[in-house]
Amino acid sequence: MxxxxxxxxxxxxxxxxxxxxxxxxxxxxxxxxxxxxxxxxxxxxxxxxxxxxxxxxxxxxxxxxxxxxxxxxxxxxxxxxxxxxxxxxxxxxxxxALFTRLLSRCQLVAPKHKFSFQGKLYLLDATVINLCLSVFPWAEFRQKKGAIKLHMGLDADGFIPAFMDMTSGKVHEINWAKTLKLPKGSFVCFDRGFTDYAWYNDLTINSIFFVTRLKSNADVEYLLKRAGRKSPGITNDQSIRLKGVKEPLRLVAYTDAETGVEYRFVTNAHHLKAKEIAAIYKERWQIELFFKWIKQNLKIKTFLGTSSNxxxxxxxxxxxxxxxxxxxxxxxxxxxxxxxxxxxxxxxxxxxxxxxxxxxxxxxxxxxxxxxxxxxxx
Structure with a gap:
């Protein structure tokens, strides 16, 4: 042997x-x-x-x-x-720095995402890890509670973490998202917690496409509906204008056949099929699974030291x-x-x-x- x-x-x-x-x-x-x-x-x-x-x-x-x-x-x-x-x-x-080196090597061998476009797809989210405020006084969250927040961007090529930052629980995820330097032509998918119309403007100006869900209380002006046959499950596909957003956006409504729940997505990707827009948002579930995996299998919920470093x-x-x-x-x-x-x-x-x-x-x-x-x- x-x-x-x-x-x-x-x-x-x-x-x-x-x-x-x-x-x-x-x-x-x-x-x-x-x-x-x-x-x-x-x-x-x-x-x-x-x-x-x-x-x-x-x-x-x-x-x-x-x-x-x-x-x-x-x-x-x-x-x-x-x-x-x-x-x-x-x-x-x-x-x-070591993580960045390993990431570049993983990306060379990671399988490509399943969508029709060639650019990267990043899935953004954050998770809160509760801590004892008296032991971790730097991790301020609420009056008598401590917590840290892990902000994460998952690369859909292989579902590997591409961006990460750790802050106190008070820091909102949109503040972190605005600091990201995303490549032109890439897609970014996130939930309604990242809603910020000024950021939508910045993404569009920098040729970055986004897919997210539309808030129920959004101030929407409905424009022309898009021509053509709709794929199964797609109930609406039209241009809209959001108050505070300069360029017209696109609304895609999708109804789940099993639950009957309607999901309304907003995006600046006017060139993709409506069904693919819905599939991109569905892919966001992978970052939820990633958080669940690292919490169950790696040691990030309890810490070996009390300092932030x-x-x-x-x-x-x-x-x-x-x-x-x-x-x-x-x-x-x-x-x-x-x-x-x-x-x-x-x-x-x-x-x-x-x-x-x-x-x-x-x-x-x-x-x-x-x-x-x-x-x-x-």
């Missing part, structure tokens, strides 16, 4: 050590480390995410049992106090873990759900098994190691 490294070492091959160290040098605060490094911090937090550990002590105590495996990963010994200090003091921007570090590392698993799924074409892949990895992180044959045990032994093929052309 061919020799294989431990599964974790094969997985993190997507993060070359020299690239990571170059980023760590840029995103460093204070004096140089004497006996520790950011690579060890990254691997400790990654292992904690993938193995579902609940506290700093839980992580460090379990790592002690791995012995020489940690040495071969290039890790330093990590104690609870050191990890807590580094999480609190060293900038989380390192993992934001420690919390942000943990969230960025969690998203990096998601991209690593997604890349493995895209590149190896495993045909399994993200949850199934993560569960298998959790049980085999420190076992010496070939990464691909771990998911496809019937694959015959090859003269060239499959993990080399998996990470080629990075």
């Amino acid at each position: 061919a020799y294989s490294d431990i599964v974790l070492k094969q997985l993190i091959a997507l993060v070359p050590r020299y690239e990571f160290d170059a980023l760590a040098k840029v995103h460093h605060a204070g004096q140089k480390f004497r006996s520790y490094n950011r690579w060890s911090q990254f691997l400790v937090l990654l292992i904690g995410q993938m193995s579902g550990r609940k506290s700093l002590r839980d992580i460090t105590d379990n790592l002690k049992a791995q012995g020489q495996r940690l040495y071969h990963l290039g890790m330093k010994k990590t104690c609870k106090a050191t990890l807590a200090r580094v999480n609190a003091e060293q900038p989380a921007t390192l993992y934001q 420690a919390a942000l570090t943990q969230v960025w590392v969690a998203l990096c873990v998601y991209l690593l698993v997604a890349y493995l799924n895209f590149k190896a074409k495993l045909g399994s759900s993200m949850q199934q892949i993560l569960r298998v990895l959790q049980l085999n992180l420190f076992t010496k098994r070939n990464l691909i044959e771990l998911f496809k045990p019937t694959v015959a032994q090859r003269t060239v190691s499959p993990q080399i093929l998996l990470w080629e052309n990075l």
